[in-house]
Amino acid sequence: MTSSRIEELKRQRQTELKKRGNQLPYAIAATAAALVIYFALVKYNMSFSYYWIIGILLGITMQRSRFCFSASFRDPIMVGSTSLLKAIIMALFISSIGFFIIQYRAYLMNPSHQLKQIPGQLHPMGIHTAIGAILFGIGMVIAGGCASGVLVRIGEGYIMQVMVLIGFLIGTTIGARHFEFWDRILISKAPIVYLPHHIGYFPALLLQLLLLVILYFIADWYDKKNNIMSTM
Amino acid sequence: MAEYKLDCLYEACPIPLLKALKQLEKMAIGEVLILHTDHNCSIKNVVEWTKKQGHYIDYVEISEGEWEIYIEKAK
Secondary structure, eight states: OOOHHHHHHHHHHHHHSOOOOOOHHHHHHHHHHHHHHHHHHHHHOHHHHHHHHHHHHHHHHHHHHTOOHHHHHHHHHHTOOOHHHHHHHHHHHHHHHHHHHHHHHHHHHOTTOOGGGSSSOOOOOSHHHHHHHHHHHHHHHHHTSOHHHHHHHHHHTOTHHHHHHHHHHHHHHHHHHHHHHHHHHTGGGSOOOOHHHHHOHHHHHHHHHHHHHHHHHHHHHHHHHOOGGGGO | OOEEEEEETTOOTTHHHHHHHHHHHHSOTTOEEEEEEOOHHHHHHHHHHHHHHTOEEEEEEEETTEEEEEEEOOO
């Protein structure tokens, strides 16, 4: 949506701008370098080559889509917009199905498996999860990005986020140093809840997908209903 | 009609959006706000928010990684 005045301002501004250089040669050079490194890794270390290519594809996806975890949780509260939150819910929907396939396969191959043998990150859940979430949430909103968002923006050349990365490194180091303390007082006492062991694999998947669909529709309704800032 | 300039260089998300909406509140209908930013998320969230509010908006990339967002207050 635009107006004649904005069109005029734009036209005026565009005539003042000097012509920018072509970035295509840089793109070709960077792609070629990435491929050379990929093939070198395939030869010397197969698993590193997976990390390399998945990392690059993830980075491109996050940069181009401006996928931002901190904005997705901040914008609903701050400006009443849930478009990114809906994207996160969709991503969780897809990855739930993907993880189900991986974990169900592991279950079929070894039906008497232990909790530790299930692929994925199964961790104790308790009050420490909430404490960590609040700390991380405050940090990421002030810093303007979560871990992946900060890295993507540093790659774009956004200098301020380098400061955030330094803080991030200090924080994770202190966190690792104090992990033993948290583990002793909270984490080791909390249970690992793995729903498929309680209600079965297929019901657990269906329950999770159903909850995500409900959350999606709530987010959609909230977006249409809410214009918090317009009342300020 | 007055034009207002807002310098949001080096400001992280969501400061450009907050600055823009505070400035828009002070402005009269038909006045234009020019927001100068180097944060590409602003292109997304300022544009999305402004459209939702019903104001006119468009933007120009004035140099690599720098944008000017034009907002005309419509109501």
